[in-house]
Amino acid sequence: MSADLGLDQPLYVQYLTMMKQIFTGQLTSYASSQNVVEQIWKGLPATLSLCIGAAVLWMVLAIWFGYLSAVHCRQVHRPGVDHPVAGRHIVPVFWLAAILLYYLSFKAELFPTSGYVPLSRDPLDWAYHLILPWLTLAVLYVGFYSRVLRSNMLDVMNDDHVRTARAKGISERQVRIKHVLRNSMIPVVTLFGLDFGAVVGGGAILTETVFNLNGVGLYAGQAIGTLDLPPLIG
Template identity: 40%
Template sequence: MLRFAVRRTIATAITLVTISAVTFFLFFALPSDPALLACGKVCPPELLALVRRNLGLDQPVMAQFVAWLAGIFAGRDYPGLGYCPAPCLGYSFVNRAPVFETIMDRLPVTLSLTIGAAVIFLTFGVATGILAALRQGRPLDKVASVASLVGASVQIYFVGTLALYFLVYQGKLLPSPSYVPLTENPLGWATGLLLPWVVLAIIFTANYTRMTRSTMVENLSEDYVRTARAKGMPARTVILRFALRGTLIPIVTIFGVDLGTLIGGAIITETTFGLQGIGRLSVRAVTYSDLPTLMATVLVAAGAIVVMNAVVDALYAVIDPRVRLT
């Protein structure tokens, strides 16, 4: 297990450096003038000259990349603007602030949205899928199949708009979506994010229901499950100890990808409900031509997916003893 952890950590670090290099060269080597993209839409000549000097565009591209990568770990000084402490993901010339500070300010919103929705769609999706598999061909199975098909077909902006209109503006059943820090007001935090949680969970619950049902049906027909039943084990033990463990492997796999993607920014959900998270930040970066912020949000999204995949790989052996990590 220790050897696996070391190898996986090294592979994750190499992957992150590779993603950083690809992202940097994509944004800095391909454009004819990266300074124009980093300066923002309103960029006076004196600011443009300052941006070019701070980005080191007079240096070779590899030297620019090394300086940018070193700044992530050691910080970097931007003459005329200020010092960007480590981890320095760049300096936003539009906001006049280090990008990492802006991301950390938006991260609690995205994490709150992600974790709350994940608890809902993982719980309901897996539970509904298991019940549908155990009652294969019965009314519950058919209803769950139809509901999951409908849920997977609708879009977040469509369901979100309807939910806002009927539950918030017309029905007055729920408060308008907003973010309140959990440490300040736990009740306000939960009520303000309840509607975004439910809407986001509707889409993902459908996928987890279908995945759990199909995998559970397959595992229930495996030889080791039939052997456990033949030995007279209680149905609950057979389902939870044997069939469910095999079912959780693909569920954990897609959950890791989904969680990493949501941490990287639920752009449509945050935009629909007006939440100022990382996804909304990336949209704003595109709108205002804020290249450093856009690069940082891309790296955060990619890094979240890579790290979550590494965590998922480590969980395989915990969930299923047949998996050996060496």
Template identity: 40%
Template structure:
């Protein structure tokens, strides 16, 4: 049963990626007004350069041949060549990936470590002043845009502390963990907090709502009626099934973050995948734009596949569904 479930989910993921590749091809090769070769070559390219790009990309071939060539390149992990710096698109993305991965995994870890205990604390005290305080704080965190949180953190924890003679945090940038783990941590704390403020608020409300719903289930009432301790009821019977929507949301958020945390990377000067995508748009580098879009799609599909596997292992009903 588990093998069949995994095969179905993998097939669905491959179908999704194929549809995305088709949509990207149509968007940039077919639906875009004007000559695609001229767009790839640049506004100031000569006629010979445009002809060379057209032949190089196979734009002089029938449309179905162009797509099959494009799809074949993707299957060989060939995302094309940047026309701005003549670098392979995949190499450029992989070079920027460690920064984005550090930002994504660190921020998710922080908001899970804060949000789940906060949600449990709030649900156990539903209707009390403590519950209202937690839910208000969560709502406030959700209400702040990321760029506002990042700007406030930059001003308070970098600018003001540095002017006061306490340069604890750097102004931005990224230091690889392989070179200096302590400097990597110093450079990542504020970007992590920028994302964690919004994420913590969202996950706290989801964890609280799901746990409250689970606590009203009949099997939880039966466990309490049997005299089982409240701690055992909460953490053994109620909490594990209530985390199902949280785990599902992690897959969506992780895929999106790995695809590129554009705003946070720009605020803190982190040269990640998100910054690469913005630069590609600014430079009109269509191969790089297409590559980052497809790369983000792959991460989202893979992250959701991993979530489906985890959910299936946690709950057999998922496999049957």
């Protein structure tokens, strides 16, 4: 059996062989003998639904809180915005997911405990099963992004083009949205591209494992548990 799988070959030879099998669609799992590419495509809708939904949620909330915090920087209670920033660094994804699952699913019975419903089957049930996973990933980024946006907006508010726009008689609301917010979003969008890749590559694995979402992350987590190399390389 080991000879058929090529396990008796040097590690670099196995790696090159598996890379070739990835591009030819012939990569096979050691543990289940299933085609890895087919399993990845099968779990891709759940992973994309999780990551894209969470990304949209954290961006919308971050823009909202960051904008309000910058506009009313002296009236808004800053710790309410700063606390989630610390949460991004000290709260593990699996811990937050377990807490939400325990209190909101098992105790309060407000949300399903696990599973994924395809969007094409029932859009409402699809969103209902993903609310807690979305919230788990979004909470870790909302505070950080809102803080970055707030800082950028406060800097842009003192720029010459903003003062010129005010001097032309443009309303303060239009100045904030068209001139301040738009220019302040550039570094936020850059960070979003980096963090979205991190969510797909890391956060999705832990979140899908805790919530038992049948996606690429859960597939990778199971492969880690069985030390199955082909799915991880795939």
